[in-house]
Amino acid sequence: MEKNNKDMDNQKFLLEMKNISKEFPGVKALDNAKLQIKKGSVHALMGENGAGKSTLMKCLFGVYKKDSGIIKLNGQVIEFNTPKQALNNGVAMVHQELNQVSQMTVADNIWLGRYPNNLGVVSNSEYIEKTLQVFKELGLDIDPNVKMSKLSVSDRQMVEIAKAVSYDSKIVVLDEPTSSLASEEVKRLFVIIKKLKDAGCGIIYISHKMEEILEICDEVTVMRDGKWVATHSASDLTTDTIIKLMVGRELTNRYPDKTNKISQFNVLEVKNLTGKYPPCINDVNFELKKGEILGVSGLVGSRRTELLETIFGIATKSSGEIIINGKHVYNKTPRESIINGFALLTEERRKDGIFGGLDITFNSIISSLKKYTRFGIINNKKTINAAKWVIEKLNVKTPSSTAKIRNLSGGNQQKVILGRWLLNEPEVFLLDEPTRGIDVGAKFEIYQLIIDLASKGKGIIVVSSEMPELLGICDRILVMSNGRVAGIEPVTNLSQEKIMELSAKYI
Amino acid sequence: MKKIIFSVIFICTLLFASCGENGKMDETVPTLGVCFYKYDDTYISTVRQALEKEAEGKVKLLLNDGKGDQGTQNDQIDLLIEKNVDALLVNIVDIGAAQTIVDKAKSADVPIIFFNREPAEEVLKSYSKARFVGTNAKDAGIIQGQIIADTWKSDDYDKNNDGILQYVMLKGEPDNPEAVARTEWSIKTVNESGIKTQQLGLQVCNWDTELASRATEAWISKFGDEIEFVVANNDGMAQGAIAALQAAGYNKGDKEKFVSVVGVDATDAAKDLISKGYMTGTVLQDGQAMAMALYTIGVNAASGFDFIDGTDFEYDTTGVSVRIPYQAYNGEK
Amino acid sequence: MIKNKKLSQILLDYSLYIVLGILILIVIIKDPSFISLKNITNILSQASTRGILALGVAGLIVLQGTDLSAGRILGLTAIVSASLLQSTTYASRMYANLPQLPIIIPMLVAVIIGGIFGLINGFGVAKLKLHAFIVTLGTQLIAYGVSCIYIDRPPLGAQPIANLDDRYVRFVTGSLKFGAFEFPYLILYLAIVSVIMWFVWNKTVLGRNMFAIGGNPEAAAVSGVKLSTNIIIIFLISGILYGLAGFLEAGRVGSATSNSGINYELDAISACVVGGVSFSGGVGTIPGVLIGTVILQFINYGLNFIGVSPYLQYIIKGLIIILAVSIDVRKYIEKR
Structure with missing residues (x-):
């Protein structure tokens, strides 16, 4: 009887993560988290920043070692040590920040780390051919010989998905895939996602955009504070109910x-x-x-x-x-x-906005330094007051003004940058x-x-x-x-x- | 784009403006290809300037800077041969490469005169049109040794009264023949004049003032008054040693606090130090005389005469070398 | 407007060749006798050892690194190969009892020594996670120290290692003769090394990985490229090339001293950047490195040929390096 049950589970779930816990010094990042992905479905993983979504994914890919819990792929218990190992076993991730070599060609980026080769000599025609095959499957019209840097952001994303497909991935994780796409391209992405789904893949879709999730996803798992909160069929949910689950309170x-x-x-x-x-x-x-x-x-x-x-x-x-x-x-x-x-808040916060390794004070005052100097020498007290003003005024959640900005959440980083401009009184x-x-x-x-x-x-x-x-x-x-x-x-x-x-x- | 085009034009103009009085000179005038081991060496630049002055209007000189690198100098010699110079004057960087250079000259049938740095005798003799003009490397050491011996004998320099001359040696380069000869012969000469010596330290300082100064500093703190002489392969290093000594309170005029320093080259800086009594002596390598010899012998060779035809120069025992004597310099003349 | 843009694009794409062309033109205008086959073969054969050195350094620059030790490693390998190939009739040989060795043995020794230094550099970068600048700053001193110890030994003491075996000198400085025309072996050696390196860079997994690691190390790592192994191999190859260059350089110069190879790395690095190898990594081609080497060698040779004062030569060389690179980077800078 029990055995029978287990078989049924196997059929039901392509990927199962159960009772996953992970503790960092002082923080319980994951607390008995759970995620179950069905074959041929799109599964949204939702939660506020810091809810534990990315930690859970990192445990899956072996970037972090989980403290406890089990992960089953196709009913088999697995434990990956590196993302590469996960990839070889059919678990792929399409990163939010595209990890690509922009000076190399599209085909190079897809086959990097596993070129078809003969004693170290790359077989050119073979991997171009294979790339075209994958593109054809996905209905993509991209030249494999073109340099990555020449592609639009959405095309680069498609290449990343094609790469996952080329690994014969069963599980594809999409981390904020639409954050840099316009509606037109989102539609294109959704077509591809549906193709993957029809091919029997399980797709984990991480996003903050409610409308998209309700459109493309079959199931939704919501996390909060490192814990599993709920898993529902998407058709049973509305934007408001999801937000309620995520925030834990009613957002009117x-x-x-x-x-x-x-x-x-x-x-x-x-x-x-x-x-x-x-x-x-x-x-x-x-x-x-x-x-x-x-x-x-x-x-x-x-x-x-x-x-x-x-x-x-x-x-x-x-x-x-x-x-x-x-x-x-x-x-x-x-x-x-x-x-x-004038003041400009740039689009790519991490690239053009913040000085990641420096503290909040520096990041607050950098555009208005002159105000805090006397004869070219910076007055520390004034700068600290200015940083405090930014923290209070914009409600930045940070232990102190000397914290490095890259340790803050995205929202709080954005607040500091806004504060930086406010100090300039534009x-x-x-x-x-x-x-x-x-x-x-x-x-x-x-x-x-x-x-x-x-x-x-x-x-x-x-x-x-x-x-x-x-x-x-x-x-x-x-x-x-x-x-x-x-x-x-x-x-x-x-x-x-x-x-x-x-x-x-x-x- | 505009900026780029502007810079291209600027560099082109600079190039055009910068190449000397090329081609203006009468083509019948002999051309001498001259290679210096390094342009910015004090002594070598004295020779170069004297030579340029001597040749002005009479001989065309193609001057080359070897930049202290034999590979570069080889390239330059290839080029000079390709430019059909009438004779080569070569201040070789690395005497080991002399055979290669001689072979190049030989296959192009161009007379070659080495100067300043002396190739091995058999190398010179492998080509009938190869000669050497210069000092005898060991002479500088011998004269330096004589200065040391005279100084030691003339006055009470034996600070610890043990009858032995304690010295530190500042060497130019580990394998440079001049440096090797000076290091060896200065002390040998002192010993031959009946004085016992003890070497407290030896440091290779690449002819460099700053390095010599640091080495001397270390010795002062280690040996203090035990050091009786500082022997330097050139004046630059001697100057560095004096700087270090003065910083430690020596050689400022107090006779009790004095360490005798000797160098080679008789640079202006050294002459000044000697006149002030901070330095004991140096060896004069006569740049003017060298340039003069090079010019006469070079022109002879370029014009197809025998090298020393109609000059006062004579070959030494080797039959292929002309020697310009060294002179001691201790401020008396 | 569109036509105009295309023209400037073409100018940019071929900027290096245009720079070289302008230089040649100036030299020819100043002194028409420059046009001779011998001058061309002279420049190319002089560029040979420098080119091999630059090809080694180029891979490291593609990896976002650099190499300050190239010159000193070349010096050490030059000394060792010269010492093993001194003429047997020469009285003050370093190894008085050494029989006449086949040329290949000293060459292998030089290559192995170069390779060992390459491995040390690679280990420092890949395993100790040091910047290549730091590691090679260190190995550069180590190589110099080893050279001095090697050269300054009893019974002979320090002296240039000269009087090289005739076979050796001919092997390096000889040439193929086609009637009156001579084609120096040195050019041939550079050509062979270039073809091999071109193959490694463009046709092998190692080459692809090199560009990937240089272009975006994280992306390479996520794709399962073994960073440390690949980095170490690239450094090893560079060391091997330095060894080979050292072997050829001693034969070319006819002697080796503790001073051999000093500052050669700077010429090699200049050749790479002039040839379009980007210091930010991931970009570079073998033909680019070669043309960079030839441009620099041409500057040396051409400026001497038209009699530019050596001091001015430094200034002009500096300006041309800056100019050539600033034109080249325009290819990659997006105009906004």
């Missing part, structure tokens, strides 16, 4: 009340702004009132980021005017822009994907901060690929299409469908 509203008042005066005017080096923006016109939040939407490649970078002087302008508070400015370099009263905030990779609770706080800034009469431009977010916090939305403005509309006139329609205007 995902977006704060819009309390900002729009003044009649313009803080910023942009006229005929055109970039110099492609891909660039073309003839962009808009104005921004004091106290207004302007959203910028568009597909990946619509040059939303380039718009901000051109205004801020990172990308070179060829023509156009920028007028802040009635004053014409040129903004040739970021430094000039900062002096003129007039116009340019925010590029301000909530990317941040969990629900922290997102709310960031939204609140944005609205508070607007209430103080600042002008704010938010670029985001999450349309609900833009519709939730903005006053107007500018839709970019192929480097041009496809339309600027008050939020009340817009819907996701309408935005999508505008996004395609110049393609």
